[in-house]
Amino acid sequence: MNYDDAKIKFVSTWGSLGSLWGINKAMAQIQALLFISTKPLSMEDIMEDLKISRGNTSMNLRQLMDWGIVTKEIIPGERKEYFTTEKDVQELARTIAKERSRREIQPVIKVLKEVSSIKDDGTEKTKELIKQTKALHDLTETADDMINKLVSQKQNWITKSLLKLIK
Amino acid sequence: MNYDDAKIKFVSTWGSLGSLWGINKAMAQIQALLFISTKPLSMEDIMEDLKISRGNTSMNLRQLMDWGIVTKEIIPGERKEYFTTEKDVQELARTIAKERSRREIQPVIKVLKEVSSIKDDGTEKTKELIKQTKALHDLTETADDMINKLVSQKQNWITKSLLKLIK
DNA sequence: TTAAACTTTCAAAAATTATTGAAAGTTTAT
DNA sequence: ATAAACTTTCAATAATTTTTGAAAGTTTAA
Numbered sequence: 574m575n576y577d578d579a580k581i582k583f584v585s586t587w588g589s590l591g592s593l594w595g596i597n598k599a600m601a602q603i604q605a606l607l608f609i610s611t612k613p614l615s616m617e618d619i620m621e622d623l624k625i626s627r628g629n630t631s632m633n634l635r636q637l638m639d640w641g642i643v644t645k646e647i648i649p650g651e652r653k654e655y656f657t658t659e660k661d662v663q664e665l666a667r668t669i670a671k672e673r674s675r676r677e678i679q680p681v682i683k684v685l686k687e688v689s690s691i692k693d694d695g696t697e698k699t700k701e702l703i704k705q706t707k708a709l710h711d712l713t714e715t716a717d718d719m720i721n722k723l724v725s726q727k728q729n730w731i732t733k734s735l736l737k738l739i740k
Numbered sequence: 741m742n743y744d745d746a747k748i749k750f751v752s753t754w755g756s757l758g759s760l761w762g763i764n765k766a767m768a769q770i771q772a773l774l775f776i777s778t779k780p781l782s783m784e785d786i787m788e789d790l791k792i793s794r795g796n797t798s799m800n801l802r803q804l805m806d807w808g809i810v811t812k813e814i815i816p817g818e819r820k821e822y823f824t825t826e827k828d829v830q831e832l833a834r835t836i837a838k839e840r841s842r843r844e845i846q847p848v849i850k851v852l853k854e855v856s857s858i859k860d861d862g863t864e865k866t867k868e869l870i871k872q873t874k875a876l877h878d879l880t881e882t883a884d885d886m887i888n889k890l891v892s893q894k895q896n897w898i899t900k901s902l903l904k905l906i907k
Numbered sequence: 908t909t910a911a912a913c914t915t916t917c918a919a920a921a922a923t924t925a926t927t928g929a930a931a932g933t934t935t936a937t
Numbered sequence: 938a939t940a941a942a943c944t945t946t947c948a949a950t951a952a953t954t955t956t957t958g959a960a961a962g963t964t965t966a967a
Contacts (some may be wrong), residue, residue, distance in 0.1 A: 576866050579858045583873055586851040593844055595759065597955070608876075609869045616914075626957045631915055652912055652965075662875045666883070677760055684753040691746045699743050702776045706750055708829045709775075716833070719890065764925070783944075793927045798945055819935075819942055 583609065584623070594669055595677065596640075599625055600633040604642060604658050613646040613655035641668050663724075670724040678717045685710035750776065751790070761836055762844065763807075766792055767800040771809060771825050780813040780822035808835050830891075837891040845884045852877035 574582070584605045591601030602623055607614060614622075620630050634656060637643035642665065646655040659665045689706040693699055741749070751772045758768030769790055774781060781789075787797050801823060804810035809832065813822040826832045856873040860866055 574854070574858045576858065576861065576863070576869065579855045579869060579873075582851060583855045583869070586848060586855075590844070590848050592759075592762065593840075593848075599955080609865075609872050611864050611868045627914080628916075628958065629956055632956090635915085654914080660872070662872075662879045666879060673760075677757070681753060681757050681760075684749060687741070688746045688750045688753075691741045691743065694743065696743070697778050698776075701778045702743065702746060702750070705776050705827070705829075706746075712829045712833060723886070766925075794944080795928065795946075796926050799926090802945085821944080 580609065595673055596636070597633070599623070599629055600636055603630070603633050604637055607643060607656060607658035608660070610657075613648070613657045615653045615655050617653070619656070640672050667724045670720050674717055674721055678713065682710065682713055682717065685713060747776065762840055763803070764800070766790070766796055767803055770797070770800050771804055774810060774823060774825035775827070777824075780815070780824045782820045782822050784820070786823075807839050834891045837887050841884055841888055845880065849877065849880055849884065852880060 584602050587605035587608075588598045588602035591598050594601075603619055606619060606622055616627065616630050616634070619625075619634075620627055623630075634643060637658070638645065643656050643658045646657050648655050659668065685706050689703055689710050691699070691703065693703060751769050754772035754775075755765045755769035758765050761768075770786055773786060773789060783794065783797050783801070786792075786801075787794055790797075801810060804825070805812065810823050810825045813824050815822050826835065852873050856870055856877050858866070858870065860870060
């Protein structure tokens with residue numbers, strides 16, 4: 574496989590993985606493109622490479638900046654804006670995990686807490702609802718905590734030794 | 741909040757969380773309904789409760805069974821089929837993590853391995869592609885491993901002590 | 908202040924994904 | 938073998954999400 578094929582394969586695979594971390598295809602592809610680029614890219618560059626419209630590029634770049642994954646790079650003397658993505662995978666993972674937690678997991682935890690706190694009226698179905706949503710609440714909270722803590726270890730050694738521990 | 745409101749809130753929240761674990765709304769809602777039900781439910785019951793069509797119910801129940809989360813329950817003397825879901829959250833999480841890994845993460849790991857193994861032709865861009873996809877490959881593999889291992893601990897104490905370790 | 912270079916916005920169109928419902932299929936009882 | 942009770946399938950439709958492209962907006966240079 575040559576460079577161009579590998580690049581296309583990587584960008585499209587990473588794009589389709591977007592759903593896994595809750596973003597759309599174009600957004601994931603733009604990030605992928607920046608991730609393997611040796612230099613900042615302009616909107617032109619991205620549109621051309623991914624064959625997507627200017628509007629689409631603009632909107633998705635904005636979202637990526639909202640996520641804190643992509644930053645605008647001002648190149649002195651240049652009129653155009655250039656973009657780069659976080660190049661360190663650990664840091665990237667940390668940012669994504671944090672954002673997903675904030676955007677999606679926290680609100681669910683809140684609802685689960687609410688629902689599992691309703692008054693026990695003594696009926697079997699109420700008892701079951703409370704019991705099951707409480708269990709889900711605990712699990713979700715623990716998992717969220719763990720992901721955030723693991724992923725925020727900047728040094729990799731802790732992760733590695735943890736992995737050994739649980740093997 | 742009374743039982744009915746709590747139930748509706750839980751089912752719809754869990755449904756919208758479907759995207760987080762990669763399944764559609766109806767599928768997640770059916771699972772939610774079964775999760776808090778004190779007894780197995782028939783297709784009729786589910787259709788009526790969620791106000792969805794017979795076809796939709798049938799297809800999504802099938803998918804839930806494919807995931808290994810829902811099982812058919814035969815009730816002696818009854819003609820209808822009844823359904824239940826895994827009631828233990830730890831086991832549920834284990835099953836979901838395993839399936840997602842198999843369906844989505846493994847194929848990506850495979851592509852990352854492929855792409856990061858292309859021949860280094862000495863150019864800067866090729867070096868960058870190889871370096872970055874390799875880093876992503878390692879991260880993805882480690883994360884996948886970790887999630888699977890953590891989640892497959894049936895006893896909760898390990899999880900708890902791990903959490904303490906990394907706090 | 909003007910105009911060129913560039914970016915953002917957003918209504919409309921296209922693409923994708925989910926849902927319906929009725930016909931076809933299956934199982935069970937008699 | 939028949940019919941009733943039930944489930945599955947799938948083409949058509951509906952809902953949702955993504956993308957486009959052109960007009961409006963912004964910034965910079967002269």
